[in-house]
Amino acid sequence: MNRFALAHARTIADAAARATTTVADAMTAARSNATRPASLIKAGGIDVLDLMKENLLAPDMLVSLRDVAGLDTITEAPDGGLRIGAMVTLGALAAHDMVRRRYPALAAALAGAASPQIRHVATLGGNLLQRPRCWYFRAAAFHCLRKGGGHCFAISGESQYHAIFDNRPCAIVHPSSAASVLVALDAAIELVDADDTIRRLPLASFFVAPGRDTERENDLRPREILTAILLPPPAAGLCTAYLRQGERSAFDWPLAEVAVALVRNEESLCVHAVIVLGAAAPVPYRAQAAEAALLGRRVDDNAARAAARAAMEGATPLPRNGYKLPLFEALVHRAIMAAVAETL
Numbered sequence: 100m101n102r103f104a105l106a107h108a109r110t111i112a113d114a115a116a117r118a119t120t121t122v123a124d125a126m127t128a129a130r131s132n133a134t135r136p137a138s139l140i141k142a143g144g145i146d147v148l149d150l151m152k153e154n155l156l157a158p159d160m161l162v163s164l165r166d167v168a169g170l171d172t173i174t175e176a177p178d179g180g181l182r183i184g185a186m187v188t189l190g191a192l193a194a195h196d197m198v199r200r201r202y203p204a205l206a207a208a209l210a211g212a213a214s215p216q217i218r219h220v221a222t223l224g225g226n227l228l229q230r231p232r233c234w235y236f237r238a239a240a241f242h243c244l245r246k247g248g249g250h251c252f253a254i255s256g257e258s259q260y261h262a263i264f265d266n267r268p269c270a271i272v273h274p275s276s277a278a279s280v281l282v283a284l285d286a287a288i289e290l291v292d293a294d295d296t297i298r299r300l301p302l303a304s305f306f307v308a309p310g311r312d313t314e315r316e317n318d319l320r321p322r323e324i325l326t327a328i329l330l331p332p333p334a335a336g337l338c339t340a341y342l343r344q345g346e347r348s349a350f351d352w353p354l355a356e357v358a359v360a361l362v363r364n365e366e367s368l369c370v371h372a373v374i375v376l377g378a379a380a381p382v383p384y385r386a387q388a389a390e391a392a393l394l395g396r397r398v399d400d401n402a403a404r405a406a407a408r409a410a411m412e413g414a415t416p417l418p419r420n421g422y423k424l425p426l427f428e429a430l431v432h433r434a435i436m437a438a439v440a441e442t443l
Contacts, residue, residue, distance in 0.1 A: 142225035179332030185224025204339035258417035269309035279377035283358035340438035407432035
């Protein structure tokens with residue numbers, strides 16, 4: 100790891116002004132041997148420091164957000180929704196009473212993320228912005244497509260943890276469990292630049308698929324800070340669930356995860372369905388065929404099984420990850436049934 104300076108910003112505008120580049124752009128600059136000084140934002144620092152230790156990133160300065168007031172708070176919005184500061188830790192969010200009552204799937208996802216030690220340091224903003232955990236991307240020896248090379252090594256290589264949907268030209272899976280649930284909950288994000296200009300957009304549209312850009316996973320811009328995640332108020336009749344499966348029950352990346360958000364009317368018919376698969380594609384993946392299979396139906400075991408089968412339509416598994424298809428099908432079925440058992 101190279102030496103670097105550490106600065107503590109006091110305001111959002113100050114932090115944004117100092118953040119000359121994004122992590123993705125800094126890695127691109129390092130690849131081209133650019134000499135322009137680079138300063139990056141540090142939230143919890145888990146991912147940034149990992150990349151630096153692997154010699155994939157060498158910023159001249161890290162700008163800490165720890166002392167910026169208001170970024171670590173959770174507040175109720177006037178419409179009954181929730182505003183979550185980007186510096187709120189995963190542990191604090193999972194334990195928050197309002198989150199547990201109104202958005203139990205989000206609490207469940209975060210309560211099982213990483214380890215207790217990491218959950219009390221890692222922030223929600225950092226979790227959403229972390230770079231892929233693909234072992235080819237993380238190894239300096241492999242000049243993969245996401246690092247500006249001409250080849251995705253996973254497609255014909257060790258692909259057991261990689262994508263089964265939209266896995267061309269790059270087969271990464273999105274690393275954030277929080278993202279899957281937040282997309283299912285129709286969350287939005289707030290970004291602020293050095294001029295205090297605020298940009299708000301749906302979280303789902305913030306993520307960038309490889310077909311659009313193979314070298315970045317999101318639309319974060321230089322001199323821009325992710326400041327908050329905005330959750331809408333829970334709709335009447337909303338029921339949610341989150342399930343994951345990993346090789347270990349703790350401190351492990353999921354092999355598959357499913358977030359479900361359903362709304363049923365007075366006749367118990369499904370009038371709204373969002374099913375998001377994590378660890379399935381380069382961005383959180385909407386299983387739209389599965390959603391369509393539930394709409395207008397009474398959500399029972401037969402409907403859940405039909406939706407689970409539909410969720411795998413269009414999958415293109417790689418040579419070593421075909422096991423994910425039955426795994427996801429089982430999780431979708433179970434998550435739907437868990438959701439309707441937990442109506443708000």
